[in-house]
Amino acid sequence: MRIRLCLIPGDGIGPEIVNQAVKVLDKIAATYGHEVEYTEALLGGVAIDATGSPLPDETVEKCKAADAVLLGAVGGPKWDNIEKAIRPERGLLGIRKALGLFANLRPATLFPELAGASFLRPDITAKGLDVMVIRELTGGIYFGEPKGEDTTESGERRAFNTMVYRESEIERIARVGFETARRRGNRLTSVDKANVLDVSQLWREVVVEVAKDYPDVELDHMYVDNAAMQLVRDPSQFDVIVTGNLFGDILSDEAAAITGSLGMLPSASVGESGPGLYEPIHGSAPDIAGQDKANPLATILSVAMMLRHSLDLPDEAAAIEKAVQKTLQDGFRTGDIMEEGKRLLGCKAMGEAVLERMA
Ligand code: NAI
Ligand code: MG
Numbered sequence: 240m241r242i243r244l245c246l247i248p249g250d251g252i253g254p255e256i257v258n259q260a261v262k263v264l265d266k267i268a269a270t271y272g273h274e275v276e277y278t279e280a281l282l283g284g285v286a287i288d289a290t291g292s293p294l295p296d297e298t299v300e301k302c303k304a305a306d307a308v309l310l311g312a313v314g315g316p317k318w319d320n321i322e323k324a325i326r327p328e329r330g331l332l333g334i335r336k337a338l339g340l341f342a343n344l345r346p347a348t349l350f351p352e353l354a355g356a357s358f359l360r361p362d363i364t365a366k367g368l369d370v371m372v373i374r375e376l377t378g379g380i381y382f383g384e385p386k387g388e389d390t391t392e393s394g395e396r397r398a399f400n401t402m403v404y405r406e407s408e409i410e411r412i413a414r415v416g417f418e419t420a421r422r423r424g425n426r427l428t429s430v431d432k433a434n435v436l437d438v439s440q441l442w443r444e445v446v447v448e449v450a451k452d453y454p455d456v457e458l459d460h461m462y463v464d465n466a467a468m469q470l471v472r473d474p475s476q477f478d479v480i481v482t483g484n485l486f487g488d489i490l491s492d493e494a495a496a497i498t499g500s501l502g503m504l505p506s507a508s509v510g511e512s513g514p515g516l517y518e519p520i521h522g523s524a525p526d527i528a529g530q531d532k533a534n535p536l537a538t539i540l541s542v543a544m545m546l547r548h549s550l551d552l553p554d555e556a557a558a559i560e561k562a563v564q565k566t567l568q569d570g571f572r573t574g575d576i577m578e579e580g581k582r583l584l585g586c587k588a589m590g591e592a593v594l595e596r597m598a
Contacts (some may be wrong), residue, residue, distance in 0.1 A: 242268070242275045242550060245305035245514070247298070247334075250284040250318075250327065251523025252533035252586075253311025259535035259590025260309060260542045263562075266597050267546070267555050278305065282334060283313025283327035283523075293330030299337045302514060307549040308338070309542065310518035315525040335376050339510035341408070342415040343374040343487065344544075345520060347474075347494035350503065352567035356578050358499035366475040371419060372494050373479060374487025375412040376508060378404050379438075381484050402438045404483065409445040411511070416446075416481030417453040426457045426478035430466045430486055442483065463490070470494060495520055502534025502575040505541035507548050515549040517541040527574075531585040534573035536563055539593055562596040569596075 246261065248254035261277070268275045280298040287293050293313070302308045314327040323329075334340075349368035353359065383401035391397050413429070420427040429446045431439035443460055450458045461469065463486045469476060470493050482490060495504050501521040509515040519537030527533055540563060547556035571592045572581040584592060 240273050240550070240552075242273055242307070243305045244275055244277055245302050245308045246277055246279045247282045247302075247308060247310040248279070248285075249282055249311040249313040249523065250315045251312055251525045251528040253313070253523055255529075255531065255533050255586045256519065256535040256538040257309060257311040259586060259593075260538040262590055263539050263559060263593055263597070264542050266594055267542075267558060270558070270598065271552075271555055273552075273555075282310070282330045284315055284318045286330060287318060287321065287325060287327065291325070293325055293327050294333040294337075298330075299334065302334060302338055302516075305514050307514050307545045308334075308516040309538070309545065310516060311538065312519065312521065312523040315523050315528070332381065335508055335516065336382075338508075338513055338516060339377070340508035340516055341375060341377045341511075342412055342509050343376045343491070344415075344419065344507045344509070344548075345372045345374065345491040345495065345504070346370070346506075347372065347491075347498050347504065349498055350500075350564065350567055352564060353500060353503075353576065356499065356576065358576070360497070360499075363474070363497060363499075368474055368498060369423075370470075370474055370477045370494050371423060371479045372487060372491040373412065373416050373419060373481045374491055375404075375408065375481075375483045376487075377484075378408045379484030402436065402483075402485070404438050404442060406441065406445055409442050410449055412481060413446045413449040414452075415509075416479055417449065417456050417458075420456045420479040421453065424478035425455060427453075427459075428466070428477055428480045429458065429460050430463050430480055430482035430490065431460065432463050432486070433460070434462060438483075446481075466490060467493060471497070491520070500534075500576050501537070502573060503536050503540070505537050505544050507541070507544045509548060515545065517545040517549075531587055532574050533586045534575050535586050535590050536566075536573075536593070539563060539590070558597060559593075562593045565596040566592045
């Protein structure tokens with residue numbers, strides 16, 4: 240098939256890791272007889288430098304014309320003191336919104352090959368870890384109106400954001416949760432703060448309503464404070480977690496931290512139709528940018544997610560995941576997951592090690 244892919248390398252280690260992922264995709268295309276047509280677009284800091292905007296119109300157009308988007312990472316100290324409205328992360332929020340990407344899927348997985356590593360808790364090594372956090376991306380407190388800052392009658396500064404969810408927004412993310420649970424362990428935990436927030440009460444009611452269409456999926460509800468605690472205490476109790484934008488931002492990072500390997504975790508952001516956006520969960524790692532030290536595996540695994548979710552090519556996705564596993568089995572590591580007795584590779588060499596292990 241013909242795959243139109245928009246590449247957004249972004250800032251920091253972005254270009255290095257995206258380069259490795261492109262090599263892997265090219266190899267897949269050659270092996271399975273696909274043709275990949277690449278376009279490249281600017282987002283984040285590099286876009287600010289080139290155009291003054293973190294999300295140039297041209298980037299939105301290029302993404303919309305593609306079957307999928309592969310993003311490295313955006314941001315860095317160079318743009319940290321820029322005014323809020325044009326900061327690099329505004330580009331990220333903006334592109335998700337422009338593409339209608341309302342569901343963010345973040346697997347937090349322990350690769351069996353990393354079991355026993357010193358950066359892992361012994362109980363995680365023992366029990367394994369395989370949780371999928373689904374975060375609503377385009378609603379909630381990050382976008383609700385009114386928002387902003389004003390001054391009270393007494394002259395005190397005041398700032399506010401509004402957490403809003405419409406029924407239809409809750410329903411569609413709930414459906415993604417149930418469908419995903421069906422493809423995994425058939426268990427869904429909906430996370431809210433229904434004991435305090437009205438918006439969470441509606442969230443819970445809608446999720447319960449949608450559950451009627453999925454009698455085979457076991458549903459439970461958890462308050463976000465408890466969920467945060469349970470995730471640290473015993474993550475093996477979870478299969479799929481579905482939650483709103485703010486809670487999902489926090490819980491997905493928490494779930495990732497438990498795996499001890501930021502550089503290994505991919506993510507997908509998908510909408511009702513149109514291109515999905517695939518990216519590693521980590522940031523632009525300015526501390527190691529340009530040094531050929533970054534772990535490209537999260538980005539390579541993001542390509543696998545893309546092949547599976549946006550392009551319906553599960554065999555190709557599995558081929559990449561197997562090659563990554565084989566690379567780890569053979570003892571190759573980047574600095575972030577390095578262990579005694581393993582072989583340390585740079586970003587480029589790690590990409591090549593994966594390539595060599597693809598059929
Ligand atoms: P970060 O994820 O960039 O880095 C955290 C730590 O993990 C650093 O020590 C870094 O070297 C290491 N690390 C991250 N990815 C790695 C990889 N692939 N291989 C090896 N080591 C890796 O998070 P941080 O430092 O909080 O943010 C840095 C910049 O990235 C900020 O400007 C932030 O806004 C941005 N950021 C962007 C995201 C995105 O584009 N989706 C997500 C998170 C942060
Ligand atoms: Mg986050």
